[in-house]
Amino acid sequence: MKRAMLSMAILVAGTVSATSAEIAPEDVVFKDGAVETPLTDKPGDPANGRKVVGTKKLGNCVACHQVSEMSDVPFHGEIGPSLDGVGDRYTEAELRALLVDAKKVFDGTIMPSFYKTGPYIRPGKAFTGKAPDGPLPPLLTAQQIEDVVAYLKTLKE
Template identity: 40%
Template structure:
């Protein structure tokens, strides 16, 4: 079990605890909004859709470098989804997926993201809520 914490601002990491292969507790203390999560997944600024494809018929040019998001809610628990977004390198040290909620030990970080997470705690929770709805 690992714990991480800091004095939380919008662009800082809030405390969370990794248990096994996931983060069981919400980063915000409440569930995310699946509709906002879907919008975040489909925006090019999060880069999700650049590598992943999914059940998004309205979105052209979906990626094929990473697993299809269809059925993500069947393949992974909410806890596992949360950790995959927070720090995918915990599952595969060679992954090209960004650690969306980590600031330490990173290389090649853009100036806009130096010292702060790519996504906020609420954005992580929104995406987790959406991915959990994707069932076969």
């Protein structure tokens, strides 16, 4: 019985990895501050990336960064550098690394790690003082990261 369940689990896991063409947060490979391999098979969509950058519930990058091209979005913060021209300052692989886990690029930065599930200092489960159940999902999906990278590449000097 135990054995049957085990082979079933392996079967299920096999099916999942065969259909999803996504690199999981814990499998992302960093090399010299860059992530060369795209996180998904689908090319990034700059229009959707722009939405993620400017939307509070998504990336909310504008809370900390100014983007001149986005004058339609209100309240740009000045905590981080302006994103104008980042498409010239960084390669695609460097931008991807920065978004996945900025802490691996800028030591001790306050910029959030957008594609990471841990280890974190995890927030407690509401009012119980206990850790939440299960791993926390990353802030953005693999596709959203690729979309934001595609958008940032359009920001030239």
